[in-house]
Amino acid sequence: MSKEILINSEPQEKRVAIVQDGLLLEFHIERPQDHTIVGNIYKGRIEAVMPSIGAAFVDIGLPKNGFLYLSEIESAYESIEAPAQTPIKEVKKGQEVLVQVVKESFGTKGPRLSTQIGLAGRYLVIMPLEKQGGISRRIENETERRRLRDIFKKLKLPDPVGFIVRTAASGRSEQELVRDAQFLYKLWKRLEKTAQEKKAPALVYEEYDLALRAIRDSFTEDVTKLIVDSKPEFYRIQHFMRTFLSYLCKKVELYRGDDLFGAKDVEKQINHIFESHVYMKSKAYLIIEPTEGLVVIDVNSGGFKKKVNQEEMAFKVNAEAAVEIARQLVLRDLGGIIVIDFIDMEREGHRRELLNILKNALSGDRAKYDILGISKFGIVEMTRERIHKTVQMLSFHPCPYCKGKGKLRSPQTLGIFALKELKRYLKGKTLKQASLTLAPPVIDEILKDKEALRAIEHKYRIKINLISNPTAHLEDIKFS
Numbered sequence: 001m002s003k004e005i006l007i008n009s010e011p012q013e014k015r016v017a018i019v020q021d022g023l024l025l026e027f028h029i030e031r032p033q034d035h036t037i038v039g040n041i042y043k044g045r046i047e048a049v050m051p052s053i054g055a056a057f058v059d060i061g062l063p064k065n066g067f068l069y070l071s072e073i074e075s076a077y078e079s080i081e082a083p084a085q086t087p088i089k090e091v092k093k094g095q096e097v098l099v100q101v102v103k104e105s106f107g108t109k110g111p112r113l114s115t116q117i118g119l120a121g122r123y124l125v126i127m128p129l130e131k132q133g134g135i136s137r138r139i140e141n142e143t144e145r146r147r148l149r150d151i152f153k154k155l156k157l158p159d160p161v162g163f164i165v166r167t168a169a170s171g172r173s174e175q176e177l178v179r180d181a182q183f184l185y186k187l188w189k190r191l192e193k194t195a196q197e198k199k200a201p202a203l204v205y206e207e208y209d210l211a212l213r214a215i216r217d218s219f220t221e222d223v224t225k226l227i228v229d230s231k232p233e234f235y236r237i238q239h240f241m242r243t244f245l246s247y248l249c250k251k252v253e254l255y256r257g258d259d260l261f262g263a264k265d266v267e268k269q270i271n272h273i274f275e276s277h278v279y280m281k282s283k284a285y286l287i288i289e290p291t292e293g294l295v296v297i298d299v300n301s302g303g304f305k306k307k308v309n310q311e312e313m314a315f316k317v318n319a320e321a322a323v324e325i326a327r328q329l330v331l332r333d334l335g336g337i338i339v340i341d342f343i344d345m346e347r348e349g350h351r352r353e354l355l356n357i358l359k360n361a362l363s364g365d366r367a368k369y370d371i372l373g374i375s376k377f378g379i380v381e382m383t384r385e386r387i388h389k390t391v392q393m394l395s396f397h398p399c400p401y402c403k404g405k406g407k408l409r410s411p412q413t414l415g416i417f418a419l420k421e422l423k424r425y426l427k428g429k430t431l432k433q434a435s436l437t438l439a440p441p442v443i444d445e446i447l448k449d450k451e452a453l454r455a456i457e458h459k460y461r462i463k464i465n466l467i468s469n470p471t472a473h474l475e476d477i478k479f480s
Contacts, residue, residue: 002224007211007237008260009230016214017266024269026218026330030210037062037101037111039120039207041191044113045200046073046095056091057110058099061201064110066099072115073097096200103386119184119191119205122216122244123169123177126184128192130162138167138363151177157185168220212240217366219248226252229260273332280324282306284317288328294337297325301343314343315350318378319357326361335367335386342378355380401473408474414438415445418477419452425479426460433463437478443468 001021008015018026030036042060049056049070056073057065073091103112118125127133133152135145148165151174163184169177195204208216211233219226226248228234234254241249261267272278278286283303289296299321304313325340345351351374358380362369368385402408409417422436438446443466446453457464469476 003222004224004264005214005219005226006260006264006266007214007226007228007230007233009211009228009233014210014233015261016210017261017264017270018214018218019264019266022265024266024331025327027270027273028210028214035209036104036207038104039101040203041098041100041117041195041205042066043195043198043200043202043204044097044099046091046093046097049091049093058097058113059201060099060101060111060113061203062111064105066101066111066113067109068097068099068113068115098195098204118164119187120166120216121180121184123166123172123180124184125164125166126181126188127162127164128185128188131160133163133165135165136167136169139165139170141170144170148177152181155181157181159185161185161188168217211237215240215245219245221248223248223251227255227260228252229255229257278324278328280320282317282320284320286321286324286328288332288334290332290334294339295334297328297338297340299340299342311346311350314345314378315347315354318342318345318350318354322354322358323361326358326365329362329384330365330367333367333386335384338382338384340380340382342374342380344378351376351378401475411439411441411445411474414442414475414477418442419446419456421477422464422479423456423460426456426462429460431460431462433465435465435467435480437467437469437472437476437480439472439474439476440468440470441474 003018003020006017006019008017013029013031015030016026016028017024044058044060044066047057047059047065051070054070056068056070058068060066070091097115098117099113099115100117101111102114105111115129116127117129118127135148139145139148148169152163152165155178163181165177191205198204207213211228215226215237226237228237231254234252237252238249241252255263257263259267261270276287276289278288279302280286283305285300285302287298287300289298299318301313301317304317306313306316308316321342328334329338342354345354355371355374359371362371365384369382371380371382374380399406418436418438422434426434446466453464453466456462469478472478
């Protein structure tokens with residue numbers, strides 16, 4: 001299978017697409033004004049303590065204060081400068097604390113903070129304030145897990161720190177893992193010194209940008225090529241690769257054409273991300289509706305044509321849908337509570353198998369998720385971690401016409417409404433004539449029943465001129 005990472009870099013934005021056999025698996029976008037702060041480390045100052053919600057608000061130098069649970073502060077240090085690891089006995093306004101952003105600001109909420117600092121490398125995450133480590137649950141081979149544990153038992157560093165072994169570490173040599181651990185340790189010591197020297201609120205460490213994050217997290221040996229369409233970005237990536245991933249340098253290519261995403265047939269697939277209907281090969285389809293509180297996904301058989309009984313049809317469509325849903329969750333970066341309404345199935349065995357198909361399809365998802373199970377009505381409830389702003393959040397703003405309703409009133413409804421507004425406009429006025437300017441479909445509806453318009457003219461003793469404006473929005477009503 002051919003797997004490629006495509007990077008489109010322009011002054012206004014950077015876009016990263018991960019494509020396998022021509023199918024878009026992941027898509028991310030980053031603009032200078034929307035640069036992510038997740039992963040950044042700050043020296044912050046506690047601005048307010050709220051015992052009623054068990055949290056504190058921390059000034060990290062951004063427009064919105066960050067949100068930090070008190071339980072985390074109490075296990076942190078009295079101050080950044082203190083050499084002794086003294087737990088905070090009483091959290092007070094003005095105290096300084098080292099924090100990392102774990103979740104972007106959403107709406108009116110400030111960023112979610114944590115005192116559990118973690119710095120990600122290629123194969124490891126160093127947890128400098130923790131003494132215990134762990135291995136990714138996605139490394140399932142027990143022999144490999146034992147080998148990795150043995151490597152870290154022998155690792156000698158000046159101070160005890162914790163490491164989380166990432167999935168990418170599976171099969172890597174002891175030398176590669178030790179090199180990654182030593183690099184992360186040196187990075188932490190440099191950041192620790194910076195934190196001591198700076199006065200809160202201050203940025204101590206800035207996470208990689210989109211392109212370098214994609215390389216660190218997704219550029220594994222199964223990737224055939226990484227193609228970038230910008231010469232400066234190509235040289236920057238080459239420098240990064242020589243430092244961290246020299247054995248993959250030969251897979252990096254510079255695209256010299258004008259439209260990388262167009263040439264790879266990715267642009268069309270990106271446009272489909274924003275559509276509510278997702279059609280599958282069998283002609284069945286999904287309807288994906290994100291709301292403020294949760295995401296609802298409905299599975300429909302649509303034009304499914306195979307000659308099988310109802311139960312088999314339901315299972316085949318659901319099985320195909322489960323794989324596509326897993327892809328869409330990653331592609332759209334949907335998070336929070338997710339409710340999936342599969343087609344009803346009678347057999348318990350089919351329900352169990354469907355759940356296994358969904359879990360298997362989600363196994364490659366880097367976000368944390370939890371599936372509660374499947375009901376006899378085919379309802380699956382799950383949660384998925386959402387860290388960054390979604391592509392849709394970055395690319396769209398609420399419709400100024402429908403005000404977020406997602407629907408417009410019908411021409412018939414608008415015709416009735418326009419005549420009511422006309423009467424309100426004429427009340428108390430003494431005019432010989434007036435003009436009502438509307439979109440053509442609304443004019444057509446009014447003219448279907450001219451009696452209503454004649455009644456208004458008779459009542460107010462006025463001549464009404466209907467003016468059709470093809471450029472007017474459907475809901476625009478103008479009097480003159």
